[in-house]
Amino acid sequence: MVFQSSLKNCLQLSCILRTPKAGFRSSSGGLIIQSVSNDVYQNLAVEDWIHDHMNLENRQVLFLWRNSPAVVIGRHQNPWQECNLRLLRQKNIKLARRRSGGGTVYHDLGNINLTFFTTRKKYERMENLKLVVKALKALRPQLDVHVTDRYDILLDRQYKISGTAAKLGRTTAYHHCTLLCNADKFVLSSVLKSPYKGLKSNATPSVPASVKNLFEEDPSLTCEMLLDAIAEEYAIQHQIDHQITLINPADETVLPGINNKTKELQNWDWVYGKTPKFSVSTCFNIAYKDSVIDVKIDMDVKHGRIEGCNIDLPDQWLPLALCSELVKSLTGSKFCPNETTTLATTLLRVCPQDDDMHSRWNLLCENMIMLM
Numbered sequence: 001m002v003f004q005s006s007l008k009n010c011l012q013l014s015c016i017l018r019t020p021k022a023g024f025r026s027s028s029g030g031l032i033i034q035s036v037s038n039d040v041y042q043n044l045a046v047e048d049w050i051h052d053h054m055n056l057e058n059r060q061v062l063f064l065w066r067n068s069p070a071v072v073i074g075r076h077q078n079p080w081q082e083c084n085l086r087l088l089r090q091k092n093i094k095l096a097r098r099r100s101g102g103g104t105v106y107h108d109l110g111n112i113n114l115t116f117f118t119t120r121k122k123y124e125r126m127e128n129l130k131l132v133v134k135a136l137k138a139l140r141p142q143l144d145v146h147v148t149d150r151y152d153i154l155l156d157r158q159y160k161i162s163g164t165a166a167k168l169g170r171t172t173a174y175h176h177c178t179l180l181c182n183a184d185k186f187v188l189s190s191v192l193k194s195p196y197k198g199l200k201s202n203a204t205p206s207v208p209a210s211v212k213n214l215f216e217e218d219p220s221l222t223c224e225m226l227l228d229a230i231a232e233e234y235a236i237q238h239q240i241d242h243q244i245t246l247i248n249p250a251d252e253t254v255l256p257g258i259n260n261k262t263k264e265l266q267n268w269d270w271v272y273g274k275t276p277k278f279s280v281s282t283c284f285n286i287a288y289k290d291s292v293i294d295v296k297i298d299m300d301v302k303h304g305r306i307e308g309c310n311i312d313l314p315d316q317w318l319p320l321a322l323c324s325e326l327v328k329s330l331t332g333s334k335f336c337p338n339e340t341t342t343l344a345t346t347l348l349r350v351c352p353q354d355d356d357m358h359s360r361w362n363l364l365c366e367n368m369i370m371l372m
C-alpha cells in the first residue's frame with residue numbers, strides 16, 4: 001500500500017520535474033518530498049538535482065531527509081581540522097562534503113534535515129526557521145525554542161538543536177538545516193574533535209556549541225512527529241495539501257543523471273581534495289629496543305595531496321637515503337592512510353634486506369599513517 005502510493009507520487013513528481021516550465025496549477029505553491037534513502041551522498045545528490053533541474057518560479061519545495069551516521073562538512077572546510085577521521089573509519093561513519101558553506105555537523109537517524117528550495121529572490125532563511133519553530137510550538141507549546149541571529153535554533157536559550165547553511169545559485173537557492181531529535185550526543189561530540197594540534201589552514205572553522213536533543217526535553221517526541229508537524233506547517237503556509245511525496249534518490253527514471261551526482265559527492269577528490277591548502281607540523285616518539293627517538297614532521301597539503309614533506313629524525317637511526325626515498329614518494333601522493341600504506345609497502349622492497357631496518361621502517365611508516 002505504502003509502496004503503491006509512493007510510486008504513484010514519484011511518477012507524479014517525475015512528470016512535474018520533467019516539464020519544468022509547465023507550471024502544474026494543481027500543485028503550484030509548494031511541494032513536500034521525503035527521501036526513502038538514508039544515504040548521505042544520495043540525499044545530497046537530490047539537493048543538487050533539484051537545484052540544477054527544477055523550475056522553482058511557481059513552486060517552492062521542502063525536502064525532508066535523514067541519514068545513517070555521517071559527518072557533513074561545509075564546502076570550504078578541512079576534514080582533518082574538523083573531525084577525528086580515524087574514529088570515523090573505525091565506526092564506519094561516512095564523511096561528506098556538502099555544496100553549501102558553514103560548519104561541520106553530525107547526522108544519524110535521530111537527526112532530521114530540512115531543505116527549503118526557492119528562487120534566489122524568494123530565499124528567506126529566517127522565515128523558514130520561524131516556520132520550524134512554529135511547527136515545534138504547535139506540537140509542544142511549552143517548548144522554549146527560538147532562532148538566533150546566526151540562524152541557529154536554540155532550546156532553553158542555550159542549547160543548539162538546529163544549524164543552518166545555504167547555497168545561492170544564479171537563479172535558484174536553497175537553505176538547509178538540521179534538527180536534533182534523538183541523535184547520539186556521545187558519538188556527535190567524539191567524532192567532531194580533531195586530534196591535530198599543529199594544523200594551519202585558512203579553511204572555514206566550525207563554531208562549536210552545546211547541543212541538546214528535543215527528545216531530552218520531551219521523551220514522547222519522535223522524528224516522525226517532528227517531520228509531520230513541519231510538513232503540516234509548510235502545507236498551511238503554502239496553502240497546499242499536507243501530502244508528502246516519497247522520492248527514491250537512486251531512481252534515474254524520476255531524476256535523470258542523479259547517480260552521477262551521487263558518485264561525484266562520494267569521490268575522494270571532492271570529499272578530501274577540495275580542502276583548502278594546509279600544513280601540518282607535528283612530532284611523535286618512537287620507542288625501539290632500548291631507546292626512544294623524536295621524530296618531527298612537516299607537511300604541506302594542497303588539494304588533499306602532500307606537496308612538500310620534511311622528516312626530521314636522528315641520522316644514525318635510519319639511513320638518510322632511505323628517509324629521502326620516503327619523502328620523495330610521499331610528495332604528490334594523497335594525504336591518506338591507504339595510499340601511504342601501499343607506498344610504504346612498495347618501498348619496503350627496495351629497503352636493505354635487514355630485519356632491524358625493516359622494523360624501524362615499519363615503525364616510522366605506521367606513525368606517519370596514524371597522522372592521516
Ligand SMILES: Nc1ncnc2c1ncn2[C@@H]1O[C@H](COP(=O)(O)OC(=O)CCCC[C@@H]2CCSS2)[C@@H](O)[C@H]1O
Pocket residue numbers: 072098102103104105106107111113114160161162163164165176177178179180188192205206207208209210211
Ligand atoms: N546535527 C546537528 N544539529 C545541530 N547542531 C549540531 C549538529 N551536529 C553538530 N552540531 C553542533 O554545531 C556545531 C557546528 O556549528 P556551525 O555553526 O559551525 O555549523 C553548522 O551548524 C552547519 C549546519 C549545516 C546544516 C546542513 C543541513 C543539511 S546537510 S548539513 C558543532 O560543532 C556542534 O557543536
